[in-house]
Amino acid sequence: MKLYADLPVRRARQLAGDLLLLAWIVLWSWLAAQVHDATLRLAVPGERIADASTAMAERLREAGETVADVPLVGGEASRPFEGAGGAADELAAAGRSQVEAVQTLAWWLAIAVLLVPVLLALAFYLPPRIRFVRRASAGQRFLDSAADLDLFALRALARQPLHVLARVSDDPARAWREGRPDVVRRLAALELRDSGLRPGVLGSERPVSGGR
Known part of the structure; x- marks a missing residue:
């Protein structure tokens, strides 16, 4: 907990x-x-x-x-x-x-x-x-189980205000589907911050699968 x-x-x-x-x-x-x-x-x-x-x-x-x-x-x-x-x-x-x-x-x-x-x-x-x-606590379990950034990025697309998403990318949904690592990590960071988790806990070298 x-x-x-x-x-x-x-x-x-x-x-x-x-x-x-x-x-x-x-x-x-x-x-x-x-x-x-x-x-x-x-x-x-x-x-x-x-x-x-x-x-x-x-x-x-x-x-x-x-x-x-x-x-x-x-x-x-x-x-x-x-x-x-x-x-x-x-x-x-x-x-x-x-x-x-x-x-x-x-x-x-x-x-x-x-x-x-x-x-x-x-x-x-x-x-x-x-x-x-x-x-x-739920987010921490995903981090502890070495889940990739996709889930957090997807939740950010569903939960974050549009003006916040616009600061990440002009088309964040497309960038997520294309698996662009920089956009996916920035989206995931938004959700992690809202969940009270430190975005830096996910390593930058972790492969990102995106929406593909």
Whole structure:
């Protein structure tokens, strides 16, 4: 797999793009963590309410148990304490529910802050990078297998703009069919550059068959 171009300028741009993408992901990961932590601070009042209400319920029940030991009126007198303890439990449960809701909100906000910009960047950046890797890797396999220039020259005839082909020859298709080595190599060089491969990797002494 060929990840980067042979040409220095294009390779530098690709490396810079990859590093910028990585920095973008790191930046939004940090921002997502900050949003998560800031949102979690909203849960502090709920935590305090839950802790205080739980402690109050325990004290009220202890007081009720103490009053219950009083002869004759103890059982009747302890009921208000039991009711107040139950109300404190409900308040503590409400505080815990608030904490859980804030924690859930914090996670979803962090995920949204991270995924939206990162996915947008990946959607714009990755497709052309993947196309380059596939194209350059395929082209490199042909080079490594010592394929001649014809395939690259033919692809250049099919893919390159007409004004670019006109700079190679007045009639590049005819020159390719006649197997003119200079034109075929120049055509192949166009396609190799677009594929991110160094044109000089194909030796100038390699025989050119052209379209014949």
